Amino acid sequence: xxxxxxxxxxxxxxxxPLSREETPKQFLKLLGEHTxxxxxxxxxxxxxxxxxxxxxxxxxxxGIVREQLPDLPKKNVIIEPMGRGTAPCxxxxxxxxxxxxxxxVMIVLPADHAIVDEEHFLRVLNDAASVAxxxxxxxxxxxxxxxxxxxxxxxxxxSPLKAGDLGTDCEVLSVERFAEKPDLKTAERFLQEGGxxxxxxxFVWRVDAILREMKEHMPQLHDALRDIEEHAGAPDYxxxxxxxxxxxxxxxxxxxxxxxxxxxxxxxxxxxxxxxxGDWSALSEVLETDDVGNLIRASHIGVxxxxxxxxxxxxxxxxxxxxxLGISDVVIIDTDDILLVMDKSRAQEVKKILKIHATKQxxxxx
Amino acid sequence: xxxxxxxxxxxxxxxxPLSREETPKQFLKLLGEHTxxxxxxxxxxxxxxxxxxxxxxxxxxxGIVREQLPDLPKKNVIIEPMGRGTAPCxxxxxxxxxxxxxxxVMIVLPADHAIVDEEHFLRVLNDAASVAxxxxxxxxxxxxxxxxxxxxxxxxxxSPLKAGDLGTDCEVLSVERFAEKPDLKTAERFLQEGGxxxxxxxFVWRVDAILREMKEHMPQLHDALRDIEEHAGAPDYxxxxxxxxxxxxxxxxxxxxxxxxxxxxxxxxxxxxxxxxGDWSALSEVLETDDVGNLIRASHIGVxxxxxxxxxxxxxxxxxxxxxLGISDVVIIDTDDILLVMDKSRAQEVKKILKIHATKQxxxxx
Numbered sequence: 001x002x003x004x005x006x007x008x009x010x011x012x013x014x015x016x017p018l019s020r021e022e023t024p025k026q027f028l029k030l031l032g033e034h035t036x037x038x039x040x041x042x043x044x045x046x047x048x049x050x051x052x053x054x055x056x057x058x059x060x061x062x063g064i065v066r067e068q069l070p071d072l073p074k075k076n077v078i079i080e081p082m083g084r085g086t087a088p089c090x091x092x093x094x095x096x097x098x099x100x101x102x103x104x105v106m107i108v109l110p111a112d113h114a115i116v117d118e119e120h121f122l123r124v125l126n127d128a129a130s131v132a133x134x135x136x137x138x139x140x141x142x143x144x145x146x147x148x149x150x151x152x153x154x155x156x157x158x159s160p161l162k163a164g165d166l167g168t169d170c171e172v173l174s175v176e177r178f179a180e181k182p183d184l185k186t187a188e189r190f191l192q193e194g195g196x197x198x199x200x201x202x203f204v205w206r207v208d209a210i211l212r213e214m215k216e217h218m219p220q221l222h223d224a225l226r227d228i229e230e231h232a233g234a235p236d237y238x239x240x241x242x243x244x245x246x247x248x249x250x251x252x253x254x255x256x257x258x259x260x261x262x263x264x265x266x267x268x269x270x271x272x273x274x275x276x277x278g279d280w281s282a283l284s285e286v287l288e289t290d291d292v293g294n295l296i297r298a299s300h301i302g303v304x305x306x307x308x309x310x311x312x313x314x315x316x317x318x319x320x321x322x323x324x325l326g327i328s329d330v331v332i333i334d335t336d337d338i339l340l341v342m343d344k345s346r347a348q349e350v351k352k353i354l355k356i357h358a359t360k361q362x363x364x365x366x
Numbered sequence: 367x368x369x370x371x372x373x374x375x376x377x378x379x380x381x382x383p384l385s386r387e388e389t390p391k392q393f394l395k396l397l398g399e400h401t402x403x404x405x406x407x408x409x410x411x412x413x414x415x416x417x418x419x420x421x422x423x424x425x426x427x428x429g430i431v432r433e434q435l436p437d438l439p440k441k442n443v444i445i446e447p448m449g450r451g452t453a454p455c456x457x458x459x460x461x462x463x464x465x466x467x468x469x470x471v472m473i474v475l476p477a478d479h480a481i482v483d484e485e486h487f488l489r490v491l492n493d494a495a496s497v498a499x500x501x502x503x504x505x506x507x508x509x510x511x512x513x514x515x516x517x518x519x520x521x522x523x524x525s526p527l528k529a530g531d532l533g534t535d536c537e538v539l540s541v542e543r544f545a546e547k548p549d550l551k552t553a554e555r556f557l558q559e560g561g562x563x564x565x566x567x568x569f570v571w572r573v574d575a576i577l578r579e580m581k582e583h584m585p586q587l588h589d590a591l592r593d594i595e596e597h598a599g600a601p602d603y604x605x606x607x608x609x610x611x612x613x614x615x616x617x618x619x620x621x622x623x624x625x626x627x628x629x630x631x632x633x634x635x636x637x638x639x640x641x642x643x644g645d646w647s648a649l650s651e652v653l654e655t656d657d658v659g660n661l662i663r664a665s666h667i668g669v670x671x672x673x674x675x676x677x678x679x680x681x682x683x684x685x686x687x688x689x690x691l692g693i694s695d696v697v698i699i700d701t702d703d704i705l706l707v708m709d710k711s712r713a714q715e716v717k718k719i720l721k722i723h724a725t726k727q728x729x730x731x732x
Contacts, residue, residue: 017689301726303718318703323383323719326709330693334705337684341707343692352669353689362666 001104002129003207004048005093006040008057008065008111009083014279014350017338018313026112027064030277033285037111038068043118047125048107054078054096055111056089081242086201087221087256088248091214095225097207099232105132106210108203108253114286116273124269127170128204131265138213138258139204142173142197142266143274148187151278151348153199153254154179156190158268173266178259197268201276203242210257217260224248279347280331284309298322298334307333309344368495369573370414371459372406374423374477375449380645380716383704384679392478393430396643397653400504403477404434409484413491414473420444420462422455422475429668432494447608452567452613453587453622457580461591463573465598470496472576474569474619482639489516490635493536494570497631504579504624505570508539508563508632509640514553517644517714519620520545522556523632539632544625560615563634565620567642576623583626590614645713647696649677663702664688674698 012025019025026037034042041053050071056078057065062264065077078093090108097106107125115121123134128139142155157173178199182190190196215222224244258264275286284295284307294305298312298320305324312334322334331347333340340353369469371723378391385391392403394473394597407419422444423431431443444459463472472729473491481487494505508521523539544565548556556562581588590610597606624630641652650661660671664678671690678688678700688700697713699706706719 091571183499301719301722303715303722304712312705321704321723323704323723324708325706325715325719326712327696330696330706330707332705338687338689339678339694339698339700339705340689340691341696341698342690345690346670349669349691353667353691355689356667356669357689 001050001101002052003097003101003104004041004044004053005090005097005106005108006053006055006111007036007086007089007108008037008055009080009089010062010112011100012112013354014348015336015339016350018311022060023064024061024112025277026063026110027068030113030283035068036113036277037065039128040111040113041069041072041187042110043115043121044107044109044125047122050076055095056080056093058083059093074130081238081245083250084245084248085250085256086253087214087218087251088225088245090203090210090253091221091225092228093220094207094210094214095229098211098229102206102208102211102237103135104207105129105204106207108205110201112277113200114275115275116148116278116286117271120270121272121274124170124267124272125204127282128267130210131170131172131267132204132206135206135209136263137205138209138256138261138264139172139265140175140264141200141202141204142268143200143272144268144270145191145196146271148184148191149198150184150187151282152276153181154187154190154196155199155266156196157268158195172267173268175258175264175266178254197266198274200269200274201254203253209263213257214264215259218256221251221256223247245288262269279350280309280333280342281344281347300324307344310334326337367467368414368418369463369467369470369472370407370410370419371456371463371474372403372419372421372477373452373455373474374403374421375455376476376478377449378478379720380714381643382716382720383699383701383706384677388426389430390427390478391643392476393427393434396649397480401434402479402643403431406475406477406479406517407435407438408493409481409487410473410475411655413488416442419599420459422446422459423432424449434578447604447611449616450496450611450614451583451616451622452619453580454591454611456569456576456619457584457587457591458594459579460573460576461595464524464577464595468572468574468577469501470573471495471570472573474571476567476642478637478643479566479568480641480643482652483637486636487638487640489671490536490633490638491570494633497536497633498570498572498575501575503571503626503631504575505538505631505633506541506624507566507568507570508634509566509638510634510636511562511564512637514550514557515564516547516550516553517648518642519547520553520556521565521632522562523634524561537634539634541624541630541632544620549594564640566635567620569619575629579623579627579629584617584622586612587617587622617709645716646675646699646708647710647713664698666690673710676700691692 006025012019015025027035029035054076059079132139156176158176228241231237275282289295293307295309298310301323303325307329310332329344331342331344374392379383381391395401420442425445474488498505522542524542550716597603641648655661659673661675664676667689669691673695676698680702695710697710
């Protein structure tokens with residue numbers, strides 16, 4: 001069997017003020033008529049049906065997921081009592097899928113990414129599933145970098161294996177090491193040296209393979225997951241899940257398993273137009289801009305305005321005009337109650353504003 | 367007698383989008399709790415009572431003037447059927463005042479200027495009135511420039527007269543020439559050479575003196591004003607006023623009279639903190655900024671934000687937050703229906719946006 005597991009627990013703080021605690025980025029129509037979550041499900045639909053697609057999400061957002069994905073079976077929404085990183089999230093899903101088919105292949109996808117070339121992406125997923133099917137390897141999708149991005153982790157890939165041995169003729173690499181988000185100089189070196197790929201956070205493996213690797217590298221989590229599963233159907237299931245989850249340290253699957261395992265492979269995706277839409281500057285990399293680099297989603301009049309991202313989103317029907325004069329590389333996000341204006345190169349730092357905002361709100365309450 | 371004539375006909379286009387056709391700048395609370403018009407009247411109140419203060423305004427704004435100046439006698443609102451520049455405006459007022467006291471002194475003030483040192487300003491007006499009282503001279507107030515501004519016209523002043531002859535001991539200069547808004551290089555030269563003053567558009571003269579000079583230098587306008595005055599009280603007064611006014615070429619008192627007359631004097635005001643609040647960059651010159659040069663009139667969170675002017679004005683009670691990150695010398699004017707973001711050095715060019723906006727609205731109507 002082929003499952004898809006979509007992780008919808010992100011907070012998307014760097015896309016504030018559009019992305020909010022109540023409605024994080026994955027639930028927003030950032031890239032078109034549908035939300036990022038809906039696009040993620042639709043994108044893989046040719047490969048995985050709704051019946052076999054699972055969404056892992058925090059309790060507070062279950063309602064949004066059901067509303068946005070009405071065709072998804074109710075039982076396919078896996079509820080996390082709280083965010084504890086991707087390792088518990090993936091573990092919880094794998095445990096659930098093991099009930100159905102432990103030898104099934106699961107495709108793990110974040111709910112908030114953009115992919116331009118969907119056909120190409122599906123071919124890569126197909127290849128990855130073929131490789132994973134055999135049951136030994138954990139496959140990660142490595143994005144071929146087209147610029148020295150500092151916002152992504154990198155995977156250094158090793159000499160190619162004999163592809164034929166893995167049941168596919170696509171390029172398959174073994175992992176040398178995982179590198180955290182580099183500074184610009186390091187990123188430039190990565191590109192120059194070659195053999196480095198962006199860590200996309202997209203994985204393909206067999207259910208039993210990831211559980212086996214978890215048992216080896218994260219035994220405490222593995223025990224906890226077994227305990228949770230043993231309470232399945234019991235009246236105290238929820239209570240036990242919450243208590244057990246609360247006892248877990250937050251950890252990502254990258255740190256917890258992939259960096260330690262000896263069975264990790266990378267399949268380079270080639271240029272599929274991928275982005276994690278991690279901040280406001282990323283948006284203009286995946287959406288088409290005008291001939292002076294502006295990405296405009298607003299009623300707009302601009303004079304000498306270039307490389308700007310301007311987005312106006314209001315609940316009121318009243319038409320609002322955004323006028324700009326003599327500005328470049330500026331991001332303007334105009335919402336009902338918050339207006340953000342920032343230098344595009346500082347897009348990663350939006351959290352600083354958020355932090356001050358939270359402190360202010362706290363002190364106003366007090 | 368001492369009269370004040372306040373010209374309230376400006377359009378304040380460069381302060382768009384706060385200043386609009388319906389409510390131009392002089393009717394806005396740009397600098398405090400009261401509107402610029404109210405501040406202009408209050409400022410001279412120690413010298414000129416409401417009874418002797420006249421406001422010249424276009425028909426469409428008579429209602430606002432009466433509302434903002436409830437203590438002004440109704441008859442003191444002089445209505446212009448249309449804007450034709452300051453020459454007809456001042457002429458119309460002078461003709462009206464001549465009914466009361468042709469030898470009275472009239473202080474002419476724009477309704478939309480800022481003056482920080484009001485006491486000093488009143489002393490200057492007093493001096494100017496003393497000089498004007500004698501009946502020969504037209505007195506203009508010249509602002510001592512503190513920077514090479516390119517947004518103001520300049521007056522080059524000549525060797526001082528013998529002040530005693532003019533009935534005052536203040537500094538009184540004769541005019542060498544009027545210079546139009548200079549480029550930066552020229553403005554810098556003006557400051558270096560000395561003897562140049564900003565043309566403030568504030569004048570003091572006797573009613574009969576300005577009418578006499580108009581008769582000499584703008585005889586067509588003078589005839590028209592006489593014709594208008596002859597219809598005073600007649601049933602076709604309004605109709606005649608409109609027709610006669612429509613027939614006038616638009617002209618400023620500077621071009622029409624002051625540049626030609628041989629009786630113009632300049633009284634340097636010294637540093638009274640004057641500004642015509644001509645555009646959004648001017649605002650931070652007359653209002654106090656924070657220690658990194660920001661002028662903020664908004665609920666604001668800023669990270670690395672300096673020399674910005676940020677103004678948020680909404681009719682709704684709902685609190686709106688403006689957040690800024692990594693920007694300098696940017697003007698943000700956030701209103702109900704229009705948001706303007708621009709480089710501060712481009713503040714003079716707001717009209718470009720307005721023009722495009724008007725064209726757009728026209729084409730939408732069509």
